[in-house]
Amino acid sequence: MALTYEHIKQRLVEKFGEQVTGFNEPYGMLTFEAPKELNLKVLQFLYDDATLQFRFLTDLQAVHYPDDAGRELAVVYHLHNLTDNVRLRFKIFTDITRPDVYSATALYASANWMERETYDFFGVNFVGHPNLKRVLNVDEMDYFPMRKEFPLEDQTRIDKDDEMFGRGGSIQ
């Protein structure tokens, strides 16, 4: 029996009830979210459950939504069930002032550097990570450059009128 999104949804709801929310399928990939405290439980469940078996961590990264108070940072996991060839996307949201998220390194060895990269660029503090330090940027860096408050271009530039190019502010 092929694994369907309906079945995954049903299994998740059976296990976690109303705590898993926001099911939708943008561009055909099942996406849902859970409270950040549950991230490891959900990952473990997806890993262990006999019918789900999402055992391959394809990707892990963060997204910054500065306007979404209390949910500024999203950590996004892309998982893949290689036997049934089904992918899904799982998100958790965290407050930017206290960005503590449990580390998935015990479950996936591949999460090690991916979490380090996420920490490096977004400052997500992965609790339980064996070696949480910067990976691509220099160790001396004291900010998290992928956050939206760091614009790419010098905003004080006056030789270039952004209005002429149909764009207003720095970040849109």
Next chain:
Amino acid sequence: MSDVIQHSNIRLPEGSIEKQTTTLNLGPTHPATHGVFQNILELDGERIISAEQTVGYIHRAFEKLAERRPLYQITTLTDRLNYCSSPINNMGWHLTCEKLLGVSTPKRVDYMRVIVMELARISDHLICNSIVGVDSGAFTGFLYVMQYRELIYEIYEEICGSRLTTNMGRIGGFERNFTATAWEKLEKFMREYPAVLKEFENLFNRNRIFMERLIGAGPISAERALNYGFTGPNLRAAGVDYDVRVHSPYSSYEDFNFEIPVGSTGDCYDRFLVRNQEMWQSLSIIEQAYKKIQEFKGKESEIFHADVPEYYLPEKKDVYTKMEALIWHFKIVMGEIDIPKGELYFPVEGGNGELGFYLISDGGRTPYRLHFRRPCFIYYQAYEELTKGAMLSDAIIVMSSLNLIAGELDA
């Protein structure tokens, strides 16, 4: 001094503490690392106890840059990821954009893309495998196959005008049809390359010195490889037949017959053999695609892009002579067209494994967030585990057989 081993032939000065191991900096600019990697190796004699990798020497903030760039300007960033097979990255990015924009491409475009992507795969694997040869002391193979990589680059040049960082194609297809010279060169490649690859295999595959250097060096089990997020030839060498071209077909890969070669032990030798086999498969895919393209008749045989004037740059001669074309050209290049809202992940089979584009668009002119899933970055973590307990010389071969590309690693 009681807990320090006393050597009979070395007399240490009074009061000195002997360090039992040697720390060796392999890289960042060691000629055998083929890129900017630093490995701090802790050696006991010539055996590796631990290896700590430092990466990021050529980090260029692609993901941050991408947040300020319209779609076409990101293509040039993808060139510089895995620069041994940049057409795959270009096509992967354009396919991602097409999925976001809902553009469907004609079959002929798909087949042309398949040809280019498989050529890129061949050149990528060719470099990797011949470098494995160089690192194990066999320079001949490297020099011998180089002229055929050159031929592949000449084909790129005919198609898009550049060789290494190709910036090839457009959203919806190619900037121009393949020229007659491009087809000629492709035919030459298809005609001559099998003999070259055969010769290359004859040089290496059953070469005793080569085998003894590679067999058993840096092995990994299928389970560990999956846990470490291996994809591509490195995963297949460990015995898992996962290939994005088969599992999530894109660009009409479902129309082609090919096999996924797998290894069993995941050591350097298996990785080498898997890459060689994949080159044969790629060659067969190119031949199939070539035949399929030849079958198009009449108007269909001239199609090289989808009909999407909103995203496909107008022809240059129109841009120079017509007002509307010039406006559209400007609008597309400057990204004055808002892209639809959406969130998608699009994987392609890159030279090293699953190259994924995770794109979030909030409906503006540029992506809200773009993340590249770079296979190199993910599997390089396993390097310590692969080399622990091995000899120093094995560490070099393991590194080259993983096909680490600094550009892809550091983004």
